[in-house]
Amino acid sequence: MRARTRPLSHRRRFAAGLAVALLAGVGLCLALVAATREEALAERAERKAVITLRALAELVERAAGAEPGEAVRRAVARFAATHPEVRSVRVVTFEGIRLEASSDPADRGARAAPRRLERAEKPLYDLGQKLRAAVAENRESAAAEETILGEEIALERRPDGGFALAAPVERGGEVLGLVQMRTEPAPQGAAAPSWLPFLAAWLAPVLVFALLALALGERRAPLAAAAAALLAVALGAVAWLGLRVAAEERRETGRQLAAHAAAEAAATRQLLAELGLPEAPPLAPGRWDVDVQRRPRQLLAAAGALDEGRLGELVRRDASRLTRAVAWIAAAALALLAFVGFGGAARVGRDLVAHRAAYVYTVPALVAMLVLVFFPFLYGFLLSFTNANIYNSNKPL
Numbered sequence: 001m002r003a004r005t006r007p008l009s010h011r012r013r014f015a016a017g018l019a020v021a022l023l024a025g026v027g028l029c030l031a032l033v034a035a036t037r038e039e040a041l042a043e044r045a046e047r048k049a050v051i052t053l054r055a056l057a058e059l060v061e062r063a064a065g066a067e068p069g070e071a072v073r074r075a076v077a078r079f080a081a082t083h084p085e086v087r088s089v090r091v092v093t094f095e096g097i098r099l100e101a102s103s104d105p106a107d108r109g110a111r112a113a114p115r116r117l118e119r120a121e122k123p124l125y126d127l128g129q130k131l132r133a134a135v136a137e138n139r140e141s142a143a144a145e146e147t148i149l150g151e152e153i154a155l156e157r158r159p160d161g162g163f164a165l166a167a168p169v170e171r172g173g174e175v176l177g178l179v180q181m182r183t184e185p186a187p188q189g190a191a192a193p194s195w196l197p198f199l200a201a202w203l204a205p206v207l208v209f210a211l212l213a214l215a216l217g218e219r220r221a222p223l224a225a226a227a228a229a230l231l232a233v234a235l236g237a238v239a240w241l242g243l244r245v246a247a248e249e250r251r252e253t254g255r256q257l258a259a260h261a262a263a264e265a266a267a268t269r270q271l272l273a274e275l276g277l278p279e280a281p282p283l284a285p286g287r288w289d290v291d292v293q294r295r296p297r298q299l300l301a302a303a304g305a306l307d308e309g310r311l312g313e314l315v316r317r318d319a320s321r322l323t324r325a326v327a328w329i330a331a332a333a334l335a336l337l338a339f340v341g342f343g344g345a346a347r348v349g350r351d352l353v354a355h356r357a358a359y360v361y362t363v364p365a366l367v368a369m370l371v372l373v374f375f376p377f378l379y380g381f382l383l384s385f386t387n388a389n390i391y392n393s394n395k396p397l
Helices: 010-066 070-082 119-143 196-216 220-275 308-341 344-354 356-383
Strands: 086-093 098-102 154-157 163-171 174-183
Touching: 010 070, 010 086, 010 154, 010 163, 010 174, 010 196, 010 220, 010 308, 070 086, 070 098, 070 220, 086 119, 119 154, 119 163, 119 174, 196 220, 220 308, 308 344, 344 356
Parallel strands: none
Antiparallel strands: 086 098, 086 174, 154 163, 163 174
16 A cells, blocks of 8 residues: 655644745845835935035026126136035036036146037037926926926936936026036945844744744644734834834935035035125025926925924835835735645645646746736836836836
């Protein structure tokens, strides 16, 4: 007679299911926390660069209003000298298609400003025309109470980690040209979150379950309840840690932006005094923290102070978004625990072994359906929960 196969212990199944579910859930939460920190660091660097650009644009506009030409060149030279993190500054005026001022090392000698733009520099002139068109379009949209879509600030992260930015130069509401700024690569941010708390969140529940299983025996329902409870506690602890990291990163972003805006305002006032340029109307550094449509993000007050009420709203919004993500991860981890603990994984494994030849023949069709049908469907479904459109398709979700 053929020996009967002894069924696998419920304790072992739920222990394996808990270990696998925790590995997936805690691992995804760790990735989520790391992505949250990286996103905060990238946003911080980008917004600091925009604040610097806006300070430069305001300095150039006041110089152009006081004494076009030479005053602009002196302002650009002094700004570049006081900002070592800025690699180069170029100012273009549409009248005469001129490079009015530049601190770029390539613009020396015969190519020194002021001069007419060369044919190879046509993309720079076209960029200025694009920004001018966006300003006009957004003003019409605002007057008609329609959504503002035109990007009035060109922002590109370069492969070396620096930024290439451009903004319109205005006088009396008319766009006269653009100012372009390139920055040095931003310094490295904080280190990745420590994996030790996440390792403890994976290992401790498994050890506790092993001890509980000795008392619960082979009773499947109590084992399932204990495993689910430990999974929930572990993911709850990880979620709490993630919320703390997200809140601290958001507050640190607010503090650094407020400090950077204050520093740029002080430097701009000093340059205005040195160059003899008008200091009226007073600078409003809080309005330098804007998006690419030049809409204030409202994190800073007009004088540049941090708006604690707005900061609290952003912290709560981040917490809500992170909580939803962890809830989905917990649901998936719970499903994985049930799949392994109640024997689903074992049955699937036996079926795969028993019918392996049939599955080998169907794998090409399954892969094709996954790539050509299911992935586009799921990707479109996820896009429906974002603000993605044809105007920002080149930006991260």
